[in-house]
Amino acid sequence: MHTSRFFEASKVFDNVTLISGLGGEQCYLVEGRERALLIDGLSGVGSLKSFVRELTDLPVQIVNTHGHVDHCGANFEYGECFIHPADIRLMYDHSDPEKRLGFAKSGAMFRPLPVEPTLEDVIPPRAVKTFPVYDGDSFDLGGVTLEVIGVPGHSFGTIVLLDRARRMVYSGDACNANTLLFLEGSASIEEYRESLLHFKSFQPEFDGMYGGHGPGPVPNIIIDEAIELCEEIIKGTDDQIEGSSIGRPCLYAKAKDDHFRRLDGKLANIAYSRENIRKQERRAR
Numbered sequence: 001m002h003t004s005r006f007f008e009a010s011k012v013f014d015n016v017t018l019i020s021g022l023g024g025e026q027c028y029l030v031e032g033r034e035r036a037l038l039i040d041g042l043s044g045v046g047s048l049k050s051f052v053r054e055l056t057d058l059p060v061q062i063v064n065t066h067g068h069v070d071h072c073g074a075n076f077e078y079g080e081c082f083i084h085p086a087d088i089r090l091m092y093d094h095s096d097p098e099k100r101l102g103f104a105k106s107g108a109m110f111r112p113l114p115v116e117p118t119l120e121d122v123i124p125p126r127a128v129k130t131f132p133v134y135d136g137d138s139f140d141l142g143g144v145t146l147e148v149i150g151v152p153g154h155s156f157g158t159i160v161l162l163d164r165a166r167r168m169v170y171s172g173d174a175c176n177a178n179t180l181l182f183l184e185g186s187a188s189i190e191e192y193r194e195s196l197l198h199f200k201s202f203q204p205e206f207d208g209m210y211g212g213h214g215p216g217p218v219p220n221i222i223i224d225e226a227i228e229l230c231e232e233i234i235k236g237t238d239d240q241i242e243g244s245s246i247g248r249p250c251l252y253a254k255a256k257d258d259h260f261r262r263l264d265g266k267l268a269n270i271a272y273s274r275e276n277i278r279k280q281e282r283r284a285r
């Protein structure tokens with residue numbers, strides 16, 4: 001375990017390091033023979049770039065699974081990133097230093113923070129050179145290949161990265177125990193279901209997923225459960241538990257406890273809004 005005031009690092013494979021930020025958000029440094037890929041960039045509170053420099057001598061590039069506040073912070077240090085074009089605007093919308101500081105401070109809900117972060121610690125936003133990534137692209141790191149799978153839902157530009165040799169996916173917030181589908185910029189449940197069916201076509205190639213929050217790896221059957229949930233939501237047969245998330249009302253597809261564990265023991269859950277179930281409803285707004 002390698003730690004700083006702002007970050008904690010632990011190995012998940014000999015060439016893969018999980019790094020978590022103050023808010024509990026997680027990114028992954030994957031090293032090949034020739035270069036390294038940083039999958040997501042946390043919230044940009046503290047210098048992730050210097051922390052990563054302590055972990056590897058390889059040239060490092062950053063790819064974002066999506067454009068949210070807790071995944072793009074280091075873009076403003078590296079000055080460039082790979083991102084799906086549909087999420088570039090989201091990245092800038094979420095670049096506000098107060099917003100990113102607020103996310104880091106929210107980690108105090110789960111554990112006492114090792115440092116009380118201030119605005120001084122936030123990497124200032126700036127223009128970032130964006131290289132587009134699309135479904136079907138791949139990154140060759142020298143002996144390690146990561147393939148891009150588009151899974152629009154949580155955001156329209158959400159991607160995940162598949163390492164076939166490891167039988168592992170780095171999934172950001174694409175599909176987990178608390179997948180948020182009610183956000184501005186989330187796809188409808190119908191569209192998310194289609195994305196999950198595409199994701200499922202790769203399911204024989206991997207066993208688990210390391211995500212942007214919470215412990216991993218999560219078994220790949222979570223995709224089947226999420227597809228099932230989408231179908232129940234579309235039919236109106238899910239639990240429709242009223243709740244709230246990030247200060248806004250939403251519905252949870254399945255009853256859960258305070259730690260986002262489903263009461264029936266299954267893994268997937270979706271937080272959504274009634275207005276964003278059908279594809280055409282979203283387009284009409």
Ligand SMILES: [Zn+2]
Nearest residue numbers: 066068154173
């Ligand atoms: Zn997100």
